Amino acid sequence: MTATAEAEPDTQQDSTSTNTCFARFINVQKSYDGEQLVVKGFDLDIRKGEFVTLLGPSGSGKTTCLMMMAGFETPTHGDILLKGAPINGLPPHKRGIGMVFQNYALFPHMTVAENLAFPLEVRHLSKAEIQRKVERALAMVRLEGFGDRRPAQLSGGQQQRVALARALVFEPELVLMDEPLGALDKNLREEMQYEIKRIHADLGVTMLYVTHDQTEALTMSDRIAVFNDGVVQQLASPETLYEAPENAFVAYFIGENNRLQGIVTEYSETVCQVQLDNGDRVLAKPVAVSGVGERTTLSLRPERVAIIRGESTGFDNRFSAEVREVTYLGDHLRTRLSVCGSDEFVIKTPNAADHAALRAGDVIDIGWTMQDCRALDA
Template identity: 65%
Template sequence: MTQQARLTAGRTMGSQTLAGNNSNDAFVEFERVQKSYDGENLVVKDLNLFMPKGEFLTMLGPSGSGKTTCLMMLAGFETATHGDIRLDGVSINNIPPHKRGIGMVFQNYALFPHMTVAENLSFPLEVRKMGKSDREAKVKRALDMVQMGDFAGRRPAQLSGGQQQRIALSRALVFEPELVLMDEPLGALDKQLRETLQFEITNLAHALGITVVYVTHDQTEALTMSDRVAVFDDGRIQQLAPPDKLYEEPENSFVAQFIGENNTLEGVVKEIKGDHCLIQLDDGGLIDAKPINVSAVGERTRVSIRPERVEYNKDRLSPDAHTLHAEVLEFIYMGDIFRTRLKVAGTEEFVIKTRNAPDVERLQPGQSIEIGWLPEDCRALDA
């Protein structure tokens, strides 16, 4: 299945999730789910989420946002205070974890140190009363899937971190579950190995057709691996969408700031006409933007522009580009790109990312320039 084919539309407004599939098509369902540990403060607030079978969905957010609690409720290690969680149409609220048939992969591997690799994988099959010959066949198949077939006789302490995580993944898959939950599984690995396993896990999940709920605070993991990403903050999904839509079309200031690098300019809405609005910046300047999360003239707003959407080469500026004066504070060569930090409209943290090319001017600190962007790349969000 191609990446384009997997990118199904989805969005959320408040606590109501408007997914590209409805609840009738859902394999995993959270319906009006709430969670409180003390009876007063809600860690998860009125969650509605529907996932089709075979989707790779990532729950992304900062610590304390509610994403891990949602995963633990789905696994059965936490109980919902209110609402219903269903798997393939069946409520699982009162089903214990070991009877849900869900595979789990944790950051700390959770392998039995006194068992060999093969024994670790065989254990969940023994619990399910599977015969020896069937166990051996499934263990071999699961190890071969993660290129660890030659390590069956070793113990976890004899393996590297990356090898242990491959074994933990194969153990989650060995009994052929339809749903696998992963809680920060790559958090303990170095950058290069983490990137390698990102692609391995994604390709394996789609090859096997399993449904995956993946929890992370790493936005690169989320954007790289997922069919859709649910961005959590303050116990709610702030936006649910495919990775490209999430990055290109953030629906509020939290998502714009949390996903990727982002420039913000603050001001007041002066005029709204259809799909354009006029913003008076706090320094007095005027810019055009798309009114995404503003509703009335006089409302304060935070305008969002991605660094790669801003241009300073005059011959590259579109005739429709909106321009502002800027002062160069820092110009950094980063190999494939130049990263320029500017003073713009009163802020000294405005950044441009420009692809390294022979015709790109190399700027100097203190230099005055004109920068520009297309109005459709500028989004007026909540203040």
């Protein structure tokens, strides 16, 4: 399955024309040895000012696509366009693209100001113009007064801000980011996510971002392309990817998920009944199944499962479950249950006094709607 921007129902604007899209991959393939493809028929249209993330596990092909856009790798097949013009044969320094790497790639012998001035000097700007742009870039990343320091005198978060400022200082229309926050600790990483998102909103620059961190992708992106084995599994907004995954890989790569396997016993276009491997029957929304007899994996988000107390008619599926483990996580509780033939069934509930009373060994009733349970590929 190859997902394209043209096929994605979530994108309401027309991104199929080179008149409306800013950057474009057209049936791009890449092989390093002439035999095995690491990118297989990649199609993507990126609108001007959009923040698009390539998300996937290591070795899935996402970084290779970024490097082909930057000019550090050449496609084996297909075309890459920037503002409607093919750039396959254009060297990196002539593409006018900003680049931010995971290891910052700052010059250690230069001050912060000299690092930022470098891409302007090679473009032969005047000293006055260089000074103005450097000061503006430092203010953009909130590092005014740091121009005379060297990279070794900065924290990891500050170095990453300088790397971002250097990518933006010559005012490129497209900025590429390759796992830029991977070397930061959790708190700094979260802070920089919102900082990059703020800068993107302020400048309106187009960004193509690579990460394997789903939280980063969900937090920052307008759209996300989920990669696996060189193929885009789904291209959509963060909300659509989380709420409406099209296949099992996307469902389990984006967020936590309960997986229940079984066989379709009744089917229509809007609802199917699945007999689980333990014999229980579940009503689900058919997404990647097409008829009776097919094996399927059901996808159900933990927060979509409710604890039922007393009589309730609001759930298509209702089961008794035994509590195995309760984990306190501050704003919510993560409870592991034994139900529907699985000892790893998880629910997430708000941190309320009645839920906090759950203990291992308790038997509770849980329920969920058919719409929240998606029947995907086996």
